Amino acid sequence: MTAGIPAREDPVTHVAELPGRAAGYAEWPAWADPAVVAALRDCGVSAPWAHQAEAASHAYEGRHVVVSTGTASGKSLAYQLPVLSRLAAGEKANALYLSPTKALGADQLRSVSSLDVPGVRAASFDGDTPMVERDWVRAHANWVFTNPDMLHRGILSQHGRWAGFFRRLGCVVVDECHTYRGVFGSHVALLLRRLRRVAEHYGASPVFVLASATTASPASFASRLTGVSCVAVTEDASPRGARTVALWEPPLLEELTGENGAPVRRSAGAETSRILADLVVEGARSLAFIRSRRGAELAALGARRILSEVDPALAETVAAYRSGYLPEERRALESALLSGRLLGVATTNALELGVDIAGLDAVVLAGYPGTLASFWQQAGRAGRSGDSALVVFVARDDPLDTYLVHHPAALLSRPVETAVLDPANPYVLAPQLACAVAELPLTVPELEMFGGAAAQEVLAELAEQKLLRRRSSGWYWTSRDRPHAEVGIRGTGGEQIAVVEADSGRMLGTVDPGSACFAVHPGAVYLHQGSSYVVDELDLDQGLALVHAENPDWTTTPREIVDISVLSTQEKQDFGGVSVCLGEVAVTSQVVGYLRRRPSGEVLDHTPLDLPEQSLHTRGVWYTVSGELLGTDEVKGARARRVGGSEAGGSGRPDAAFADSARPGPGGSEAGGSVHPGLGGSEVAGSVLSGPAGSEAAGSACPATANDSVVSARGVSREAASSDADSGDGEAGTGGHRVGTESAGPVGTGEEPLASGRGPAHEGGRAPGSAGLVPARVPGALHAAEHAAIGLLPLFATCDRWDIGGVSTAWHEDTGEATVFVHDGHPGGAGFAERGYAAIVPWLAATREAIVSCECPTGCPSCVQSPKCGNGNEPLDKAGAVAVLETVLGALRQHGS
Numbered sequence: 001m002t003a004g005i006p007a008r009e010d011p012v013t014h015v016a017e018l019p020g021r022a023a024g025y026a027e028w029p030a031w032a033d034p035a036v037v038a039a040l041r042d043c044g045v046s047a048p049w050a051h052q053a054e055a056a057s058h059a060y061e062g063r064h065v066v067v068s069t070g071t072a073s074g075k076s077l078a079y080q081l082p083v084l085s086r087l088a089a090g091e092k093a094n095a096l097y098l099s100p101t102k103a104l105g106a107d108q109l110r111s112v113s114s115l116d117v118p119g120v121r122a123a124s125f126d127g128d129t130p131m132v133e134r135d136w137v138r139a140h141a142n143w144v145f146t147n148p149d150m151l152h153r154g155i156l157s158q159h160g161r162w163a164g165f166f167r168r169l170g171c172v173v174v175d176e177c178h179t180y181r182g183v184f185g186s187h188v189a190l191l192l193r194r195l196r197r198v199a200e201h202y203g204a205s206p207v208f209v210l211a212s213a214t215t216a217s218p219a220s221f222a223s224r225l226t227g228v229s230c231v232a233v234t235e236d237a238s239p240r241g242a243r244t245v246a247l248w249e250p251p252l253l254e255e256l257t258g259e260n261g262a263p264v265r266r267s268a269g270a271e272t273s274r275i276l277a278d279l280v281v282e283g284a285r286s287l288a289f290i291r292s293r294r295g296a297e298l299a300a301l302g303a304r305r306i307l308s309e310v311d312p313a314l315a316e317t318v319a320a321y322r323s324g325y326l327p328e329e330r331r332a333l334e335s336a337l338l339s340g341r342l343l344g345v346a347t348t349n350a351l352e353l354g355v356d357i358a359g360l361d362a363v364v365l366a367g368y369p370g371t372l373a374s375f376w377q378q379a380g381r382a383g384r385s386g387d388s389a390l391v392v393f394v395a396r397d398d399p400l401d402t403y404l405v406h407h408p409a410a411l412l413s414r415p416v417e418t419a420v421l422d423p424a425n426p427y428v429l430a431p432q433l434a435c436a437v438a439e440l441p442l443t444v445p446e447l448e449m450f451g452g453a454a455a456q457e458v459l460a461e462l463a464e465q466k467l468l469r470r471r472s473s474g475w476y477w478t479s480r481d482r483p484h485a486e487v488g489i490r491g492t493g494g495e496q497i498a499v500v501e502a503d504s505g506r507m508l509g510t511v512d513p514g515s516a517c518f519a520v521h522p523g524a525v526y527l528h529q530g531s532s533y534v535v536d537e538l539d540l541d542q543g544l545a546l547v548h549a550e551n552p553d554w555t556t557t558p559r560e561i562v563d564i565s566v567l568s569t570q571e572k573q574d575f576g577g578v579s580v581c582l583g584e585v586a587v588t589s590q591v592v593g594y595l596r597r598r599p600s601g602e603v604l605d606h607t608p609l610d611l612p613e614q615s616l617h618t619r620g621v622w623y624t625v626s627g628e629l630l631g632t633d634e635v636k637g638a639r640a641r642r643v644g645g646s647e648a649g650g651s652g653r654p655d656a657a658f659a660d661s662a663r664p665g666p667g668g669s670e671a672g673g674s675v676h677p678g679l680g681g682s683e684v685a686g687s688v689l690s691g692p693a694g695s696e697a698a699g700s701a702c703p704a705t706a707n708d709s710v711v712s713a714r715g716v717s718r719e720a721a722s723s724d725a726d727s728g729d730g731e732a733g734t735g736g737h738r739v740g741t742e743s744a745g746p747v748g749t750g751e752e753p754l755a756s757g758r759g760p761a762h763e764g765g766r767a768p769g770s771a772g773l774v775p776a777r778v779p780g781a782l783h784a785a786e787h788a789a790i791g792l793l794p795l796f797a798t799c800d801r802w803d804i805g806g807v808s809t810a811w812h813e814d815t816g817e818a819t820v821f822v823h824d825g826h827p828g829g830a831g832f833a834e835r836g837y838a839a840i841v842p843w844l845a846a847t848r849e850a851i852v853s854c855e856c857p858t859g860c861p862s863c864v865q866s867p868k869c870g871n872g873n874e875p876l877d878k879a880g881a882v883a884v885l886e887t888v889l890g891a892l893r894q895h896g897s
């Protein structure tokens with residue numbers, strides 16, 4: 001693949017050979033039904049691997065169990081064997097299977113159905129199940145394949161219609177349980193408690209069998225998720241083919257420079273198209289994982305274009321895959337991939353989980369998927385058949401990816417993180433308890449399973465709102481309407497928006513309501529299976545976006561105004577001129593227009609839009625720096641008015657502020673909420689802080705869907721990409737820089753001319769004071785510090801960048817000082833801000849190190865730039881950011897205990 005590339009331009013930064021492993025077999029358990037064993041043997045399973053037999057026996061014998069082993073280690077058999085054995089033996093032991101994606105559910109149903117075990121009536125019950133089939137499923141199926149969404153809305157909400165099924169419920173399978181983290185995970189944890197309660201109501205006490213990718217502490221995670229004590233099986237005895245992992249950094253483009261003269265790298269999406277095309281030419285069956293829906297479309301399109309020049313027939317063997325396609329389209333693509341009719345598929349993480357595609361020769365990952373668990377899950381799609389296989393990790397032009405391709409150990413040798421969830425989050429607990437009470441009156445003894453005192457508090461509030469009535473026997477739902485439809489468990493809130501071609505009435509797909517204003521605002525270019533459409537109308541009330549086919553030579557980028565305010569401060573520590581706070585914040589955002597751009601990035605025009613405001617109440621961590629410490633006492637001005645983006649940013653006024661807002665990213669929309677467990681805090685922190693090298697992970701790293709914004713002190717405008725266009729993949733490279741790997745030591749006290757190549761710093765305009773910044777430099781310094789802090793938080797909190805956002809301002813009305821906010825992107829928060837607060841010193845130290853050790857002169861995508869900054873990454877003051885961070889860290893260290 002690198003043939004013909006001169007050695008000095010070799011994009012491969014590291015090659016690792018992962019050795020193969022022989023299988024460890026066990027006997028079929030004595031309890032296994034002969035018909036099931038025969039069916040499995042027919043499918044090529046001559047004997048179970050040791051971990052399968054162990055987990056299956058736990059489940060059969062009634063112990064809740066989690067099997068946490070590698071990709072394609074046969075986790076399915078661990079639950080299939082006990083469930084099928086009981087059903088084949090004619091026992092009244094129904095099973096409920098839950099998967100985070102429909103694709104996985106469909107695949108598992110196919111797998112069970114193909115065994116054709118007598119007595120088993122397996123059926124799916126999800127959003128794709130036709131109405132006419134639903135009654136049959138309820139009445140006759142003894143193994144139902146569904147997902148948390150359907151369990152919540154379509155099963156528990158009307159459990160009376162499922163009474164027969166629940167009476168016989170013997171087993172609940174929770175597949176890919178590591179994906180249930182953050183707010184989505186907290187919802188699922190409470191949903192499983194609701195499920196247990198309803199099952200108990202019908203006299204059933206099902207055993208839970210959970211399957212997870214390799215994860216830290218699986219037993220405690222599974223126990224937290226289900227609320228019952230689980231044993232873990234973690235010794236992986238499946239055979240493994242050898243794999244070659246290549247880390248790949250796209251080359252710099254000599255003819256182009258990016259914003260502020262930063263070097264430009266070829267985009268990961270474009271690089272992935274080329275690699276995918278090469279693999280297809282070689283006849284290798286390959287998957288390319290792209291982080292955004294739009295990126296997946298573009299990568300497939302790019303590969304097809306390249307292949308059509310080689311052989312038009314080959315172009316036909318490449319397709320895109322993502323959620324938002326109609327079910328039949330997805331099934332057709334899955335089977336074409338399984339049959340080998342398709343050789344190359346560019347996909348979002350919709351194909352990451354479980355879809356059993358045997359014999360893949362190669363996997364290309366365009367960008368770090370956010371967590372190690374996801375990385376290995378995606379990489380594990382290659383070599384499933386036991387043959388050797390190739391995994392190529394293509395770095396996107398951002399700090400984390402750049403860091404990883406130059407620090408292979410951080411990617412290849414670190415333990416996978418554990419998932420974090422918090423079922424006590426009141427924003428999750430309240431709607432879940434409302435649903436629970438509406439399902440069945442809640443008694444006092446049942447409080448414990450929902451969190452005891454925390455639940456009681458929330459119930460009291462719900463009773464106050466007259467949603468519930470408290471009686472001596474417990475809590476009762478008062479309304480005739482069920483609350484379920486109003487409760488979105490993935491944090492996307494509400495019904496999907498249908499994208500419909502106006503002329504033909506054909507439904508093309510769906511978009512999350514939270515992303516609709518970004519992805520399908522009037523005038524937006526919408527891509528579907530390589531075809532391009534332009535949106536004519538967005539009707540949020542009707543849940544409809546009307547589009548027409550058009551293939552313009554421009555793309556669209558929404559602009560947004562964001563406002564942040566502090567609702568309450570829960571924790572505050574003062575460090576002599578610096579304060580660090582944790583609390584509730586309200587982030588209000590509104591898409592106010594969009595830019596049309598040529599592929600080169602050239603802006604054609606700006607069109608205003610009138611769309612409703614969206615509001616996010618969440619938790620944030622923020623630090624303030626006094627004017628005295630900044631050296632800018634005069635910064636304190638009157639409250640700034642909300643102003644348009646470029647105006648404020650361009651002015652460099654000290655009262656301007658900048659934001660990166662969080663929005664559920666492609667991960668969320670494809671695989672169910674933000675599904676990736678984040679990087680484990682402490683090990684990662686250790687590695688990041690262990691030396692200057694670690695600091696190169698710094699980042700402009702705005703959340704993938706979030707973009708920098710320009711704001712007044714209370715008003716932020718940002719130029720936002722839709723969740724479809726968020727990763728930048730597949731689009732023209734928007735910036736680039738090669739990070740020096742070893743050379744940069746911790747330099748830059750803010751006194752040396754480390755970075756700023758423009759503005760007052762360059763002119764020597766420094767006021768006396770700790771940070772020594774003249775007022776005009778403060779906005780750029782804070783803006784740059786905020787970008788980098790957002791980029792680094794995923795290393796300390798169990799999150800990825802989609803989960804967090806940030807705002808910086810030289811003067812904020814609620815704090816009265818220069819402030820940098822980093823906030824969770826989910827209503828009620830997801831625990832990330834807390835983690836940032838708890839790790840404030842190592843987090844900010846890593847942020848500073850990251851900026852300092854980047855070799856670029858004035859900021860680049862690998863340190864403080866964001867590729868989609870609404871204000872063209874202006875103002876960004878790299879040296880100023882270092883000065884601010886050093887001042888803050890100095891105060892924290894001096895005044896901290």
Ligand SMILES: Nc1ncnc2c1ncn2[C@@H]1O[C@H](COP(=O)(O)OP(=O)(O)OP(=O)(O)O)[C@@H](O)[C@H]1O
Pocket residue numbers: 043044045046047048049052070071072073074075076077353354355356358380
């Ligand atoms: N004991 C066995 N002997 C031979 N092949 C097996 C055995 N167990 C499972 N397999 C095969 O291994 C493949 C992977 O199995 P499966 O999809 O259950 O793995 P998994 O661990 O659930 O994968 P994922 O990581 O995608 O969740 C399947 O094709 C399955 O038929």
